[in-house]
Amino acid sequence: MLVRHGLKIGKFLSILCTVVIMAFLSACSQGAANNNTNSNQQPIKIGYSVSLAGDFSDDGHALQKGYELWRDNVNKSGGLLGRQVQLVFYNDNSDAQQVTTNYQKLITSDKVDLLLGPFSTLLTVPAATVAQKYGFAMVEGAGTGKKVFASNLSTVFGSSAPSEFYLGTFAEYILALPAAERPKTIAYSTVDNPFAVPQVAYGKGLFNAGQMKSVFDNTGTPYPEEQNDVSPIAKQIIAAKADVVIMGTVGVADCVSFLKTFKQQHYNPKAAICTSGPDEGKSFTDILGAASTEGIFVPNAGWYPAIKNYQNDTFVSSYIAKYGGTEQEINNGTVQGYSAAQVLEQVVTSAKTLDQKTLIAALRSGSFDTLQGPVKFGSNGANTAGVPFLFQWQKGQLIPVYPSSSALASPEYPKPNWPA
Numbered sequence: 001m002l003v004r005h006g007l008k009i010g011k012f013l014s015i016l017c018t019v020v021i022m023a024f025l026s027a028c029s030q031g032a033a034n035n036n037t038n039s040n041q042q043p044i045k046i047g048y049s050v051s052l053a054g055d056f057s058d059d060g061h062a063l064q065k066g067y068e069l070w071r072d073n074v075n076k077s078g079g080l081l082g083r084q085v086q087l088v089f090y091n092d093n094s095d096a097q098q099v100t101t102n103y104q105k106l107i108t109s110d111k112v113d114l115l116l117g118p119f120s121t122l123l124t125v126p127a128a129t130v131a132q133k134y135g136f137a138m139v140e141g142a143g144t145g146k147k148v149f150a151s152n153l154s155t156v157f158g159s160s161a162p163s164e165f166y167l168g169t170f171a172e173y174i175l176a177l178p179a180a181e182r183p184k185t186i187a188y189s190t191v192d193n194p195f196a197v198p199q200v201a202y203g204k205g206l207f208n209a210g211q212m213k214s215v216f217d218n219t220g221t222p223y224p225e226e227q228n229d230v231s232p233i234a235k236q237i238i239a240a241k242a243d244v245v246i247m248g249t250v251g252v253a254d255c256v257s258f259l260k261t262f263k264q265q266h267y268n269p270k271a272a273i274c275t276s277g278p279d280e281g282k283s284f285t286d287i288l289g290a291a292s293t294e295g296i297f298v299p300n301a302g303w304y305p306a307i308k309n310y311q312n313d314t315f316v317s318s319y320i321a322k323y324g325g326t327e328q329e330i331n332n333g334t335v336q337g338y339s340a341a342q343v344l345e346q347v348v349t350s351a352k353t354l355d356q357k358t359l360i361a362a363l364r365s366g367s368f369d370t371l372q373g374p375v376k377f378g379s380n381g382a383n384t385a386g387v388p389f390l391f392q393w394q395k396g397q398l399i400p401v402y403p404s405s406s407a408l409a410s411p412e413y414p415k416p417n418w419p420a
Contacts, residue, residue, distance in 0.1 A: 043086035044079070044354065046071075046344070047112030049102035049127060054094025055225065056119050058283050059251060059333040063119045063142055064089070065323060066337025070345070073318055080348050088112055092123065099123045103130035113354045116340055117156075119333060120250070121145030121163075121195040128156035137360045139344045141336030141372075144301075147194040149380040157363050159340045159375050161386025163195055163275075166299035167203030167246065169390040170273055173402045173411060174244065175210040181413070183243030183270050185215045189233050189258075190248025192222035199275050199299075200248040215240040219248075228253040234261035242269060249274045256287045263292060263418045270414035273297035278393060282329035285396075293393035295415035302373045302387050303335045304400050306408070310369035311342065328397055339370035 048067065051060030071085050079085055088110050090102040099118055106112045107130070117140020118127050124143025131138035132155045140156065144163035148156060174183065186207055190200040200219055208214075216237050223230060234257070237245055245262075249255040255277025262272070278284050278298035285293055303309070305316055305327035315338055316327050346369070348354065351362045367385070368375040376385040390402035392411055401411040 041083060043084045044081070044114065045086050045088050045110065045112040046114045046116060046341075047088045047103075047106035047110060048116040049092040049099045049106075049118045049123070050089050051094040051119050051123070052091040054092075056094040056123070056251070058280065059119045059142070059331070060094070062280070062283075062331035062333030063337040065319075065331075066141075066334040066339075067116060067341055069315070069319055069322060069334070070338045070341035072322070073314065074341075074345055080345060081352065081354075092118060094120075094123070096123055096126045100126045100130055103127050107131075107134045107136060114344060114348070114359075116140065116337075116344065117143055119143075121148055122193060124148050124156070124158075125151055125153070125194075128153045131155055135356050137356055137363055139340045139347075139363070141338075141340035142333055145193075145195040146198040149378075149382040153381065155360055156381045157343070157377050158382055159343045159368075159370055160336050160372060160383060161301040161388045162382045163388075164198040164202055166275065166388045167199050167273070168206065169388055169402050170246075170297060170299055171203050171206035171210070173390060174271065175206070175212075177413070184213060185240075185242050186212045186244040186246065187216035187237045187240055187242035188214065188246050188248075189216070189218050189230070189237065190222045191225055191227075191250050191254060193225050193248075193250045196248030196250055196275050197222060200246055203246055212244070215242050222248070223254075225250065228257060230254050230257045231261040234258045235265065238262065238265050238267040244271045245269045245273070247272070247274045249276050252277045252280050252283050252287055256284070259288055259292070259296065266418070268415060268417050271295075271297060272415060273299065275299065278398065279332040279391065281331045281398070282325060283331060285329075289419075290396055291419040294395070294419075295412045296393045297411075298391050298398070299388055300332060300391055301336075302389050302400075302406070303332070303339075303371050304389075304391070304398065304408070305330065307371075309371050309373055312371050315371055335371050339372045339375075342370045343368045343375055 050064050071087055075084050092098040092102055115136050115138040117124050119142045121143045128138050138156050141159045144160045146164040190196045247258050255274040278296050279300050347362050351358050374385040375383050378384040389400040391398050392401045399408045401407050
């Protein structure tokens with residue numbers, strides 16, 4: 001009996017031990033699963049450098065608004081891969097060396113998951129150089145100059161149309177005017193900046209081919225980027241009496257300096273176009289004066305407030321709800337930032353991963369939709385599907401006027417006289 005009882009007791013203890021061990025292993029497994037779930041619920045960190053001070057500060061703040069607005073909207077919709085988005089950024093003071101430092105810190109110290117670009121061609125090149133060094137894709141919308149896409153940078157992707165060709169629409173319009181209306185002379189001026197110089201050079205080539213006579217040209221000796229007061233150059237253009245003036249500008253300051261000098265000297269060219277400045281909404285109209293904007297041209301990527309592009313209605317309404325003002329006050333930098341983030345969202349969602357090699361391959365092969373229209377990247381990272389428009393200020397609104405298939409109104413030509 002004792003043996004039989006002993007066998008029963010031994011069998012019972014064996015079963016008990018097995019149950020305890022299985023329970024322990026199950027608890028460990030559940031704990032590991034819970035730990036994985038908690039890990040997966042950590043925010044996705046997206047890093048970038050932004051110009052909150054210095055020469056590009058106005059545009060930097062606009063770019064920041066675009067990124068923040070996109071973050072808010074994507075988080076309201078459930079985030080990326082089911083995780084909330086956290087923006088990690090540093091001020092670069094519009095300095096290229098600081099941009100390099102910032103991106104190195106974002107990647108090596110902050111361990112961000114994804115990258116977005118800074119503002120301007122000048123700062124995008126060093127940012128993309130760091131991104132490539134560490135094997136990171138960098139989607140950007142505000143570095144549109146030729147230098148970005150001619151630098152053998154294989155992991156940079158520009159969602160906006162390349163700016164080198166922006167003046168093509170302006171040249172096409174002017175050169176297509178009837179012979180009796182067509183202007184005879186043209187002036188060229190540009191700042192020494194990789195965004196502006198290629199644009200003016202491209203436009204100059206088209207006008208030379210169209211046999212427009214140049215009466216002023218400083219493209220061989222561009223004015224320095226820190227020179228915001230360009231009135232001495234403006235007065236030389238006035239003295240040349242050019243019918244058309246092309247100004248390679250990088251923002252509101254130098255563009256407005258040209259236009260204010262023209263107005264003060266009662267010089268009214270038949271057409272005047274700045275490569276940057278008139279597209280910056282309220283920043284432009286507040287300084288120049290809304291009445292003085294009439295007839296001013298600016299080339300840009302394909303966006304305006306009423307365009308029926310991907311998610312644009314949501315973008316405009318959420319912008320006004322968050323920042324106030326009107327749709328006409330939206331800075332192009334905000335559009336560029338939001339558009340770049342849209343591409344990043346789409347590629348992560350479709351690839352279902354944060355793995356950089358997979359994302360880079362998907363960016364090279366995929367097609368995307370943004371506020372600015374379709375995006376398809378060429379081998380150099382430029383958007384080959386982007387179509388620039390010609391915009392003009394008319395009656396207090398910046399609207400597309402060319403090509404006719406995208407125009408909301410016909411161009412005003414010649415330019416109306418300056419208001420008294």
